[in-house]
Amino acid sequence: MNVSDPGDPFAHLKQRAAERADRTVERLRAGIAALRATDQKITAESLKQVTRELEPGFAGLSFQVIRRNPRAYALYREAADAFHAPATPDNQRRKQRRARASRRRPHASYDPLQRQDKRDLVGRIRTLEQELEAERQRRGALADDQQALRARLLRLETEIILLQAEESHPN
Numbered sequence: 395m396n397v398s399d400p401g402d403p404f405a406h407l408k409q410r411a412a413e414r415a416d417r418t419v420e421r422l423r424a425g426i427a428a429l430r431a432t433d434q435k436i437t438a439e440s441l442k443q444v445t446r447e448l449e450p451g452f453a454g455l456s457f458q459v460i461r462r463n464p465r466a467y468a469l470y471r472e473a474a475d476a477f478h479a480p481a482t483p484d485n486q487r488r489k490q491r492r493a494r495a496s497r498r499r500p501h502a503s504y505d506p507l508q509r510q511d512k513r514d515l516v517g518r519i520r521t522l523e524q525e526l527e528a529e530r531q532r533r534g535a536l537a538d539d540q541q542a543l544r545a546r547l548l549r550l551e552t553e554i555i556l557l558q559a560e561e562s563h564p565n
Contacts, residue, residue: 415463421445421455422466426473436473 402408425445429436434444438457446454460466471477507515 415465418455418459418463418466419469421449421452422460422469424448425455426469430473435475437475438470441470 422441422445425441425448426436428444428448429440434440438460441460442454442456444454446452455466460470510518
């Protein structure tokens with residue numbers, strides 16, 4: 395791109411963008427060098443921290459800033475530890491997956507309620523709530539009837555005892 399094109403009304407903006415991109419690459423190089431000097435892992439977070447420390451008042455290079463700058467990202471990929479870690483063989487990944495799966499609790503393979511629409515479930519809940527209330531009322535009525543029967547039974551037993559007492563003690 396020709397930054398010094400006199401006919402381009404945006405030349406000054408392009409110039410500024412190129413300067414910012416160069417400054418990002420410079421900051422990234424300084425951060426990588428500082429991390430390597432202290433034998434620290436090179437990650438996006440460690441780069442952000444070290445560039446913050448190297449330049450007081452600067453918030454640090456975020457991964458997004460590095461990612462948007464092609465030269466900075468290429469430099470980051472060359473230096474970052476994540477891109478140099480040995481790949482795990484597929485068969486070892488399968489073993490790890492099986493081990494994790496065996497630690498999990500078994501679950502039902504199919505739940506018919508999960509297939510239903512939310513409106514259907516709400517309707518079902520409301521119907522069940524109405525049935526529950528009706529059942530509570532029936533049980534309440536039964537409890538009242540049972541209490542009335544026990545009271546009547548107690549009165550009858552009391553009358554029987556009084557009649558027996560009159561028969562055994564004539565006046």
